[in-house]
Amino acid sequence: MNLRNDPHGRGVDTASILPPVTHDHPVRAQGNRLVAVADLDERRVVEVETAEHGVLAVGVTADDVPFATSNVCRHQYAKLGRGRVTDDGCLECPWHRADFNVRTGAMTAGPKGRIFGFKPYSAAFKAVGNAFRLRTFPVEVRDGAIWLRD
Numbered sequence: 001m002n003l004r005n006d007p008h009g010r011g012v013d014t015a016s017i018l019p020p021v022t023h024d025h026p027v028r029a030q031g032n033r034l035v036a037v038a039d040l041d042e043r044r045v046v047e048v049e050t051a052e053h054g055v056l057a058v059g060v061t062a063d064d065v066p067f068a069t070s071n072v073c074r075h076q077y078a079k080l081g082r083g084r085v086t087d088d089g090c091l092e093c094p095w096h097r098a099d100f101n102v103r104t105g106a107m108t109a110g111p112k113g114r115i116f117g118f119k120p121y122s123a124a125f126k127a128v129g130n131a132f133r134l135r136t137f138p139v140e141v142r143d144g145a146i147w148l149r150d
């Protein structure tokens with residue numbers, strides 16, 4: 001296990017080998033145009049600030065399905081747009097690696113790691129977390145960018 005301090009000093013498990021965040025601030029949407037697909041890095045998700053919905057986690061899955069969800073993890077409020085998209089298409093939290101289904105907003109795996117990965121805790125949190133799913137927003141890819149659908 002690779003433990004190192006995150007910028008918030010929580011000493012969380014970052015063993016998922018996240019590449020460094022390349023956007024310090026959310027990308028600013030231009031109306032319903034959220035972000036160019038080419039601007040996504042290897043994480044395949046980024047924070048995008050919208051006028052209507054606040055900051056969203058916006059990205060594409062490995063099989064090129066675009067998504068936009070609310071940006072706040074249901075566990076300890078990490079910014080999901082700073083996480084990554086896993087090979088099986090889940091949005092993974094950058095702090096304790098809970099996984100979310102980007103289509104339904106459901107937590108598909110609870111927090112992981114030395115402390116929060118304690119199985120009864122993780123499973124209980126997943127059950128509780130699913131009572132408060134992420135919001136999901138309809139999006140499409142058009143002209144090389146991800147757009148909110150009207």
Ligand code: FES
Binds near residue numbers: 075
């Ligand atoms: S803050 Fe997201 S899993 Fe802990």
